Amino acid sequence: MNALNSDRVGSRPHRPRLPAELTSFVGRRHEVAEVKRLLSVSRLVTLIGVGGVGKTRLALRVGMLIHRSFPDGVWLVELAELNNRNLLLPAVCDALRIDDVSTRPALEVLIDHIRDAHGLLILDNCEHLLPESASLAETLLHECPRLRILATSRQALGIVSEQTLSVPSLPVTGRALTSPDTGVVAGDAVRLFAERAEAVVPGFIVTEDNRETVERICRRLDALPLAIELAAVRLRALSVTQLLARLDDRFRLLTCGSRTVLPRHQTLRALIDWSYGLCTEPERLLWERVSVFSGGLDLEAAESVCAGDGIARQDVLDLVIGLVDKSVLLREEHAETVRYRLLETIRQYGHERLIASDGEAHVQRRHRDHYRDLVARADREWFGPDQVAWLTRLRTEHPNLRAALEYSFATPGQSAVGLEMSARLRHHWIVNYYLTEGRDWLDRGLAAAREPTAERAGALWADAWMAVMQGQSGQAMSMLHEARTIADRLGCRSVNAYVALCCGMIAMYAGDADSAIRYYEDGVAAHRATGDREGLALGLIWLSLACSFRGDSKSAMAYGEEGLAVCEASGERWHRAYVTMALGVESRRQGDLRRAAELERRSLRFHRELDDPLGMGVDFEVLAWIAAAEEDHERAARLLGILRTTWRLIGAPPSGYGHLAGCHDECVSCVRTALGDRAFAAACEEGAVMPLGTALTYALGERLATAAGSDGSLLTRREEEIAHLVSEGMSNRDIAAKLVIAQRTAEGHVEHILNKLGFNSRAQIAAWMGQRKTSD
Known part of the structure; x- marks a missing residue:
């Protein structure tokens, strides 16, 4: 088996390997x-x-x-x-x-x-x-x-x-057909100009009458693709003749009247200078200010960071639309929201302008404050119905979160803010699997902000929690000791409650269930008193698992059911998935295999929705035990293979579940004995190479695809339809024509299908559809 495969369990289908092409690729x-x-x-x-x-x-x-x-x-x-x-x-x-x-x-x-x-x-x-x-x-x-x-x-x-x-500029002359209607031939630079111009001026074509003018425009732009695309947008307001005249005037001004060939970078800068000059003063200010964002921004961020000092908040939307129209900002669809980004060259230009105006420090501070507020909201609303939305949003904003943290730790007097943000992002670090990076930010903050504050105590237990997950119990205990000392001095009962839960995790990892239960009970009692529902749910999950490990079925089920009730009352998903898993573990231990499987599948559906590979791994594990107990040994072996790949791709089996290792070893031994070494290895390999979508469907016992619904199925009805057309050998253009949709829309649907199913080719979609037809 190769070391890494984009199809394998552990890859994240919601983010494609290569971005889809949003515009046609011309020439080259x-x-x-x-x-x-x-x-x-x-x-x-x-x-x-x-x-x-x-x-x-x-x-x-x-x-x-x-x-x-x-x-x-x-x-x-x-x-x-x-x-x-x-x-x-x-x-x-x-x-x-x-x-x-x-x-x-x-x-x-x-x-x-x-x-x-x-x-x-x-x-x-x-x-x-x-x-x-x-x-x-x-x-x-x-x-x-x-x-x-x-x-x-x-x-x-x-x-x-x-x-x-x-990589050279595009050729201006050549044999590239630009218009089948006129028969005009020209180079790729002219073809690119024509295609982009037609997008803003429907019906625009290059003719014998305007070809020479278009070629001169392309030469003036040194045939740089980015410069051509920026210039073509101006045809919204200008003719090609007017565009050429303005380019000539602008470039002559920049080069002191020289008519020699302009250097490419100077040509591009001249064009961007010109684009900047065509913007209104508020648009220029917005362009400069959005340059502090990393990886894009949404409208809320633009209003929060860029308004004020020349830009009224109520005007930001119109200014964003203006910059989108001028192709300064690029509009991108993200689920149910729209985001904007700058091409890097455009962003660097805006940033240079921002620095020249002495506005960089002020806007960077506002950028950091916006994401500080965003992180605080995410932390407050984490334990609730908007959890999946927050996880997705934090993933999308990860580059901006990094920029905000970097500003905080690089700016004198701001390290405490960075430490606070790092601690509040603990769910982002854990669920989105940025554990090592999250601990690096926390360690950096703890080293810089050493005052014994409540924020430091909170950061210490958050860092300790992740340290336990990484198997570093010694480091965790040292941080927990300091956190408890600070909490005792300040009277922070909530911090002490989380410290107790972390100490219980360490004891449980060492196999000391009795000590773990005492710690968990102390933490749960404190969280009840303070009204912290998240801490209460976490403590009840660990209590249920610890009591099950000790053989106390009554307590294990009672704590699990209470934890489930706490989560359901708040519409919470992540803890609910783990408490459901814990109830499944105990049901399996009691021999109620049907209920155990039902609970683990329910947990796995939650974890699939949250895209939590750790949670999926634990569910794969318990489902393998259940299959072995049901004497479905081939299924158990395939699930163990899926699990093997999952653990490998996230580093190792999670330390927090180390007390379940005995059950794992028992399952492996049982299945190997039942199948024999060769059959066991073959079945494990079948599971290990399954695409993520297939592995999840197999573990859940679902059919490979039906229409989208609450049952966790993979494809929407439209995606089903398009997958069928792909299987018939139709191109994206053919699909778009048949369904009367834009070709770009068809391309996006195919990309989503590939990502959801864990495939990387249309041939795999066709084969998969063929298998479904045979099965049906």
Whole structure:
């Protein structure tokens, strides 16, 4: 089995490996062929060129075209939004969906996961992290013999055996057909201009009458794709003749009347200068201020951070629309919300303007304060019906959370705020599996903000909780001791309650159920007194498991049922999933296998909705025990295989459930004996290589797909329809025509289907549909 596969259990289908193309890809036929050739003879290829020339788009296009040659995956690592070299490795691990809870060095973890992987790693925008990117690439190529790397940068990485390709501007003249109606032929630059112009001026075509003008525009823009796209938008208000005249005037001004060929970067900057000049003063201010965001923003963030000092809050929406119309901000659909982002070149330009106006510090502070408030709201509302929405939102805002924390710890006098934010983000770190990164932020804050405050005590127990999950009980006890000392001095009963629960976790991990139960009972009593429903639910979960481990069935069921009632009363999902799991463990111990399986499947559905790999792993574990007890040994072996891959991809079996290891070993021994070594290994392998969607469906005992509904099925009715058309061999264009939808919409549906099912090709969708028809 290869080390890593994009189809495997543990990959996260809600985030695709490569982003879908939102606009048509024009030209670059020679460059695409050359990159493919270079990758066939070299393990490192770097695309070099100026900003705006299209390096990223070319790399993504190649990645999409050759992904079948890399069975373990093609992964994109976007470096542009990283402003700290220490985040390079976490960004790579995140792109590869490596959820590791161990304390090993991140580079060691990364190498271990992809050592034998046959994959392609795309490192995009390396220029501002050039030494670190070069070092990482060299190490990975040395340690991972089947890995290839495609990098984009404004300069070569400088590694031995590196092959580079200078990405040129698009050709202005040539034989590319731009309009079948007129028969006009021209180069890719003109074709790109025509396609983007037609998007803003329906019916626009290049004719013999306007071709020369369009070609002159493209030459004035040095045929840079980004510059062409920005210029084409201006046709909303100008003719091509007016556009050319204004470009000529603007460039002549910038170059003191020189008519010589302009350097590409100067040309692009001139165009962006011109775009900036066409904005109203409030639009310019907004452009500058949104440059502090990392990874995009929503309207709420724009209103919170950018309003004031020249921008009225009620005007922000209209200004955002204005910048979207001018192609400064890009609009992106995210579930039920809309987000906006700046191309990196545009963002850097705005940031330079912001610095020049001496406004950077003020806007960065507002940015940090906005995300401080957002984190506080998420923490307050976590134990409630909006939990899934908050998890999704925090995942989306992860780059901005990083930027806010970095500002806090890099700015004198703000470390306490960073520490408070880090502690409030504990659920984000744990459920979204940023454990190591979360502990790094907490450790940084604890080292910088040493005052014995309630916030420090809260950060200490949060850090300790994650340390226990990573098997570092000694470190955890030291932090818990300090937290208890501070809490006793300040009278923080809530902190002491969480300290007690963490101490119980440590005792339970050591197999001392009696001590664990005493700690848990103390914590539960304190949480009852303070009215902390989250702490109460957590304590009841651990009490139920500990009593079950000790053989006290009555208490185990009573604590579990109470915990379930607490969660249901608040509409809470995460703790509810774990308390349901705990009740399943006890039901299985009592021999009520039917109820145990029902409870574990219910828990697994919750964890699937939350995208919690740890929770899924525990459910896979208990379902395997149940299958073994029912003497369905092949199913048990497949579930153990699914579990093996799950644990590997998140680092190791979670330490907090170490007391269940005896049941695991007993299950493995029983199933191996029943099947024999060869059949056991084969069945385990079948489970280990299942795509995540298939593994979940198998574990739940569901059919592979029906219409979407509350039963946790995979595809919506529309996706079912499109999957059927894909299986008939229809292209996205054919599907769009048949269903009377936009081709982009069809492409998005196909991407969602691939992600939900854990597939990476249309052929897999077709095969899967064929299997369903046979089964039906």
